[in-house]
Amino acid sequence: MESQTKLSHEDYHVGWICALPKERTAASMMLDQTHPKLRVPANDQNTYTLGTVGEHSVVIACLPKGAIGTNEAATVIAQMFSTFPSIKIVLMVGIGGGIPPKVRLGDVVVGTEVIQWDFGKAEHNGVFKLTSKPKQPPRALLTVISELESGHDLGESKIPQYLDDIKAKFPPKVIAKYGWSESLKDPLSTPDPGWSILVSILVLIYRWIEFLKTGFNLGNQSAGSDQISKPQEKPRDVNIHYGLIASGNQVIKDAKRRDDINKELDGNVLCFEMEAAGSSIREVLSQVCGDVAAIRSQLDGKEDLEILNWITPIDYGPQHSDYLRRRQPGTGEWLLTSDEYNTWLGSKYVLFCPGIPGAGKTILTSIIIDNLITRFNSDSTVGIAYIYCNFNRSHEQNLDNLLASLLKQLAAQSQYALPDIVKKLHKSHLAQKTRPENKDIIGALRLVIQTFSRVFVIVDALDEYPASNGRAKFLTELFHLHDNYGVNIFATSRFIPEITKIFERGTMPESRATVEIRAHDEDVRNYLDGQISQLGDTLLEEYREHIKTEIANAARGIVQRFSNPRLVLDYLCKEGAHYVGTPACDGNRS
Structure with missing residues (x-):
């Protein structure tokens, strides 16, 4: 029937x-x-x-x-x-x-x-x-x-x-x-x-x-x-x-x-x-x-991956791995051991780290992310999401995409299964092939955040996120997540007055800190040490300490950025290591 x-x-x-x-x-x-x-x-x-x-x-x-x-x-x-x-x-x-x-x-x-x-x-x-x-x-x-x-x-x-x-x-x-x-015959009846x-x-x-x-x-x-x-x-x-x-x-x-x-x-x-x-x-x-x-x-894993990619195809993992590979071992320790960082780590804080171009902000951001992932690797109640802004990707850097990326990353880290709110969001738009509105993404993000005991959000190079694409609204939502859900915010940027003012006014003074990113002497020396070893030039090896000292002093004397030591070392490799240790070298420290 x-x-x-x-x-x-x-x-x-x-x-x-x-x-x-x-x-x-x-x-x-x-x-x-x-x-x-x-x-x-x-x-x-x-x-x-x-x-x-x-x-x-x-x-x-x-x-x-x-x-x-x-x-x-x-x-x-x-x-x-x-x-x-x-x-x-x-x-x-x-x-x-x-x-x-x-x-x-x-x-x-x-x-x-x-x-x-x-x-x-x-x-x-x-x-x-x-x-x-x-x-x-x-x-x-x-x-x-x-x-x-x-x-x-x-x-x-x-x-x-x-x-x-x-x-x-x-x-x-x-x-x-x-x-x-x-009429069925049982084969056992055969003789x-x-x-x-x-x-x-x-x-x-x-x-x-x-x-x-x-x-x-x-x-x-x-x-x-x-x-x-x-x-x-x-x-x-x-x-x-x-x-x-x-x-x-x-x-x-x-x-x-x-x-x-x-x-x-x-x-x-x-x-x-x-x-x-x-x-x-x-x-x-x-x-x-x-x-x-x-x-x-296996099926759930495949279905979940399809839903996560539907939220946004943007993935910052490859960028993070690339930046982390560029890090010279031993660099960035000054920030990891600073009082500001450890206060941020132990409290629900906003840590803003501005710096001049070439100061090493992005590499330090990758170091921070790696430190968090290593520190909380065995704690599934802690969520970590990060964004690397980039001028070359400005076409995809808008309010919806960046918030969707945070949602995607945190939903993927859920302790047991993909959160129901994310599945419902996907299901409600799948048949009509529509995209969720900004308020829907924000609502889902807030609910997913509440499934964790702590959440860290790291955003690098805010200055490379076009203001016309909703940068101020994005920061406003980040501060809302901090004030209402205790999300820890770490962000870097060049010295852009608009961005600096937002961080100064975005939250209470007692729950925020600012640390300037600059090329520390020890980081410069560690970087040069590694690069000289990698180049394998005999004369550079002979004058290793002299080169490290002179370039570090020169970098400190001009502006504290990593791009200068790189340029000087590249120049030495191009013009010849015989230049090292000569009066001309000493006379051209600047």
């Missing part, structure tokens, strides 16, 4: 995977109701049958025609999770090969364990030693299996009723192919003992119907309570077996080989997981359920 009620993708909680079209047909026949189809994203290549079993909304999907195996099943499941994000459990139902004399044609095998029988190592004497260990379904399923097994022992199976329901719902032509028939036994078993399908209708609660749905009377007539009793399923990567057509494997597994195997008519082995329920968490995690 087709229901006219059209549910959303979020309303489906059970996934049902089949490997063969005939298995999908049987699964679809067992639905109490079918639902109208829903839109499927372009990156999802599955086709779905939607419906209900008892009180549960179910999604049925089948592997592509001719596709079998673990990877194919994992792909189908991953795409199913992407389209139906509320799915909590995936069942895999199919046909297997039974092990006589326990399992007969038409019986049902419930896999409480699965083992890969061909996973092991060859010993020196040519004997194959099995090293695979049995795997179990999730605990929630095992609990329900125990209840069902007990009910079956008491004769409570509803399989006959389900078969009768199918006869009433579908035409005779369909029933002749998929219903129970007394030939060498017959390759490949008993077709409808693995799990009826068991899952009972499981869904009578026993399993997915948290926000209740178990079914329909009482179905027992039928007056029924076919040969279907035996339901619970135990070990053996899976492998070979088709077994030899009875002796089958029995040898079973013997190696202490005679506990109920069936070999195979496709009908002896095709390749495919992944069974236990294995798929064992991988669901990993698939879900």
Whole structure:
């Protein structure tokens, strides 16, 4: 029966995977109701049958025609999770090969364990030693299996009723192919003992119907309570077996080989997981359920990355890494050990660091960021976001993009998963392909900040952020985040009166500090030391200390910026190291 009620993708909680079209047909026949189809994203290549079993909304999907195996099943499941994000459990139902004399044609095998029988190592004497260990379904399923097994022992199976329901719902032509028939011949009746036994078993399908209708609660749905009377007539009793399923990567057509494997597994195997008519082995329920968490995690990671890139594609990570590589070891220590920096680090402060062009502001900013990341690396409650403004990227430096970058960075650092507010923001604009307004970005940013115990925001080169692109509004929002949410702000800039005044008026004097960035003697000497070592010039090495002293003194005497020592050293390399130590050198210190 087709229901006219059209549910959303979020309303489906059970996934049902089949490997063969005939298995999908049987699964679809067992639905109490079918639902109208829903839109499927372009990156999802599955086709779905939607419906209900008892009180549960179910999604049925089948592997592509001719596709079998673990990877194919994992792909189908991953795409199913992407389209139906509320799915909590995936069942895999199919046909297997039974092990006589326990399992007969038409019986049902419930896999409480699965083992890969061909996973092991060859010993020196040519004997194959099995090293695979049995795997179990999730605990929630095992609990329900125990209840069902007990009910079956008491004769409570509803399989006959389900078969009768199918006869009433579908035409005779369909029933002749998929219903129970007394004309089915059990291969065990053949007198030939060498017959390759490949008993077709409808693995799990009826068991899952009972499981869904009578026993399993997915948290926000209740178990079914329909009482179905027992039928007056029924076919040969279907035996339901619970135990070990053996899976492998070979088709077994030899009875002796089958029995040898079973013997190696202490005679506990109920069936070999195979496709009908002896095709390749495919992944069974236990294995798929064992991988669901990993698939879900990988899928979430991919989906989260798409959402983060939707917020803004801007990424300052490569810039930061590049600047940090340029740092000469030992430089910047004067700022890291300063009272102002450590006060800022321990309190909810605003630290403004202006400096002349070439003073080393950007490298010092990278040092600060690296120090914070190292210091709070193991504390997931601390968020760190940074921006490197640059004249060359002025076209993308506007209020929305910079605030979106802060949101993106902090959302990516969330302790457990991407914050719901970010997902909702993405979802609300995805269908219409619109962009969030500035107020929406700010609202989401403020909420995300509140998920951290502390947040540090670092902005370099504010002077390279065009005033016409909303620089004043950006700084106003930064001060709002500081005043209302305790965000620590670190910023650098050239001496621009407009920017300096904003920092002077933006917050209370007791919660801000200013430190001028300049080329300290020790930093200049460390820089020159490293550069001389890298150049490897013999004469430069000989006059190393003399060069360091003279250039450092010259830099101090003119203006304290790093660009001057670089220029002088470049000049020495260009004109020749013979210039070093001569009267001309001493006379041209300036």
